[in-house]
Amino acid sequence: MRFSRRVEQLVHSPIGAAHALVGLRTNERPLLDLSQAAPSFPPADPVIERIAEVAHEADAGRYPPQPGLPQLREAFANDLNDGYAANIKPDDVLITAGCNQAFCCVASALTSPGDEAILVAPFYFNHDMWLKIEGVEVRYLEPGPDLQPDPKQAQALITDKTRLITLVSPGNPTGVTIPKETIHEFAELAHSNNIALIVDETYRSFRDEQSPAHELFSDSNWRDNIISLHSFSKDFAIPGYRCGAAVGGKAAITEALKVLDCLAISAPRIGQEAAIAGLLHAQQWRLEQASRIKDLELRFLKSMDGRPGGFKVISSGAYFGWVQHPRPDLTTQEVVRRLVLEHDVLTIPGTAFTNTDQAMIRMSFANLEPTQVDELPSRLNEFG
Numbered sequence: 001m002r003f004s005r006r007v008e009q010l011v012h013s014p015i016g017a018a019h020a021l022v023g024l025r026t027n028e029r030p031l032l033d034l035s036q037a038a039p040s041f042p043p044a045d046p047v048i049e050r051i052a053e054v055a056h057e058a059d060a061g062r063y064p065p066q067p068g069l070p071q072l073r074e075a076f077a078n079d080l081n082d083g084y085a086a087n088i089k090p091d092d093v094l095i096t097a098g099c100n101q102a103f104c105c106v107a108s109a110l111t112s113p114g115d116e117a118i119l120v121a122p123f124y125f126n127h128d129m130w131l132k133i134e135g136v137e138v139r140y141l142e143p144g145p146d147l148q149p150d151p152k153q154a155q156a157l158i159t160d161k162t163r164l165i166t167l168v169s170p171g172n173p174t175g176v177t178i179p180k181e182t183i184h185e186f187a188e189l190a191h192s193n194n195i196a197l198i199v200d201e202t203y204r205s206f207r208d209e210q211s212p213a214h215e216l217f218s219d220s221n222w223r224d225n226i227i228s229l230h231s232f233s234k235d236f237a238i239p240g241y242r243c244g245a246a247v248g249g250k251a252a253i254t255e256a257l258k259v260l261d262c263l264a265i266s267a268p269r270i271g272q273e274a275a276i277a278g279l280l281h282a283q284q285w286r287l288e289q290a291s292r293i294k295d296l297e298l299r300f301l302k303s304m305d306g307r308p309g310g311f312k313v314i315s316s317g318a319y320f321g322w323v324q325h326p327r328p329d330l331t332t333q334e335v336v337r338r339l340v341l342e343h344d345v346l347t348i349p350g351t352a353f354t355n356t357d358q359a360m361i362r363m364s365f366a367n368l369e370p371t372q373v374d375e376l377p378s379r380l381n382e383f384g
């Protein structure tokens with residue numbers, strides 16, 4: 001048997017690699033797990049109750065309508081209209097089995113092997129991996145020291161093969177929120193070059209401000225170039241139920257649906273029902289969780305203030321701290337290995353998000369309890 005060279009050349013799942021390191025531990029001390037950006041707390045009660053109820057319904061195990069349950073498309077369009085002061089219609093919403101799948105469907109619909117795509121560095125690794133699986137040439141937009149992408153530099157990367165630019169805001173791994181003015185400039189760039197602007201908004205509820213993240217949907221032509229991606233995983237703490245969405249015009253939704261048909265046929269009904277329950281009955285809970293995670297970020301920044309062990313926070317936001325480690329003489333992989341095996345701190349190496357080793361690691365503080373955040377500096381000091 002022979003495998004796809006494109007797939008063989010990919011790195012292993014960075015999250016899987018982190019979990020494999022945990023298997024090598026011999027220390028008894030409880031681990032501080034700052035690896036995966038996944039809610040470590042249960043969903044709101046109405047969501048749990050609805051999930052249990054759905055299992056008893058006659059159509060629970062049937063395929064849902066392919067673009068998603070009408071009630072979810074409508075509830076999510078309403079939610080977006082509240083969040084962006086927009087006029088999104090249920091038909092603009094394609095429900096997928098998570099935001100990762102939304103990206104895969106959309107990116108595959110937009111590209112052919114040999115085409116080019118632009119990602120902002122440091123990039124979300126699954127975007128990079130999927131584009132490579134598809135045989136798409138990825139061009140990386142290096143941001144300035146403030147970690148903001150520059151639309152003018154992006155213009156210089158566009159060729160006649162470019163099909164899409166992807167922004168992630170707030171970013172994974174940096175946590176940085178891109179100002180709406182910059183997002184609008186990227187939209188103009190996409191429009192003038194007849195390419196797609198994909199905005200992955202998985203962490204939009206975890207921004208510092210609750211004002212609209214952008215006003216792209218106010219442009220009557222937004223459906224020509226804009227595709228906005230969303231996740232219910234973090235907002236309603238249901239990552240395992242796999243539910244997300246792509247929001248775009250008729251052409252984008254129609255083409256992406258063909259890919260979804262092959263990948264999953266449709267998103268799981270149970271996840272969609274959980275998302276509906278969240279949207280209808282857990283909005284206050286959603287705000288409370290976002291505020292709790294903001295408090296954790298402030299606590300994290302305070303505990304990292306004295307640069308424990310020489311670890312320096314370069315940026316933070318949403319679920320993440322993007323942290324420079326103090327040992328550029330070692331590979332970041334080795335630093336991460338020592339942190340987990342010797343100091344019981346699990347992180348993701350920055351090399352999962354960059355093409356070169358820049359002595360960075362990602363710390364998902366949102367996974368921790370407040371007391372665990374307080375414990376972090378002493379563990380990092382041991383390393384230093």
Ligand SMILES: Cc1ncc(COP(=O)(O)O)c(C=O)c1O
Nearest residue numbers: 098099100124172202231233244
């Ligand atoms: C930027 C970004 N997009 C997408 C996802 C995946 O979201 P989902 O669980 O909805 O597939 C993640 C999860 O970590 C993410 O960080």
